[in-house]
Amino acid sequence: MPNLIVKLYSVIFKYQQKHLLQSLIETPESTKPNPFGITSRPSESIAASNPSFSDGVATKDIHVDPYSSLSLRIFLPDTAVTSSLSSTYQITNYGGYSPAEGKSHRKLPVMLQFHGGGFVSGSNESVGNDAFCRRIAKLCDVIVVAVGYRLAPETKYPGAFEDGFKVLNWLAKQANLAVCGRVGAQSHMFDSFGASMVEPWLAAHGDTSRCVLLGVSSGANIADYVAREAVEAGKRLDPVKVVAQILMFPFFIGSTPTHSEIKLASSYFYDKTMCMLAWKLFLPKEEFNLDHPAANPLIAGRQPPLKCMPPTLTVVAEHDFMRDRAIAYSEELRKVNVDAPLLDYKDGVHEFATLDVLLQTPQARVCAEDVSIWVKKYISLRGHEFSY
Structure with missing residues (x-):
């Protein structure tokens, strides 16, 4: 059984979350629509970004869609700049890391991360999510791109799902812009405000041919949707x-x-x-159905076929209300020969590896290490590690 501290925190968490959910349910419908949307609640504790490799990871926040609140936090581990083959890096006048032009840079896989919160709360900039992404960036040696998708009920389904796939398309655009930059065209690419459209950390260090999706709780539903869309898109997402x-x-x-x-x-x-x-807050009233494609991964007719899905690691906990359906999905993937192992943690609770108050527990650390061991076989080096 979970220990006393976990039980006490669960009581507090459920009280606060139920109060939030109920208040959102009771908000008059006329005040809810917001096409621009929001990505965090006022009650959320936010961690400031730090582009100067604090604790071995540099972070920055960027806004990637002028029509919505969709934003990203990028986590760059210092292994990208401290390799013996990389140029010695410097912190520029603005106080953060900026890749040197014309120099060699180590390329790292890119991991898109989708936070939890039941589609209605949580944030890519929250204290807990920031700490978790830092841990994953260091353990997996990847660039983590934490997605600040729009929350419900201000933005109903499919807003958060579309935000996830929009970021994957944005990543493809960034990769292509980086290629243009290497042939000398980068300096001429600006948006309507005169700012460069190229994200320098990803241009210098991102290897999008090794892209991983990681979703937590409701973020896992988004990740699975993005994976399905990526399969359908095929070569249109190259590279x-x-x-x-x-x-x-x-x-x-x-x-x-x-x-x-x-x-x-x-x-x-x-x-x-x-x-x-x-x-009820996430799905439009006319679409509410627990067998909705966003909710149930095993309904008949979902596309593409399961055999086309990428290797999928599923993490569940012994005391998680939702564990059995996740296990069933993992089993169905294995039946069609997808590499889909299951990590099942005894005495674990929902989100034990990602909640801020549980991040320092031995079980949370072990889970992150287990995830890193599995994912490394799919992000092992392909081609050249360094680009110029």
């Missing part, structure tokens, strides 16, 4: 290649309850009541 995805505590549900959804209906952190409220 981006999604080589693997990691689904941590997926926010899956369905109309026919599983054993865990019955047994753990009042479980720790996210329980049945909270999940139902979250789905």
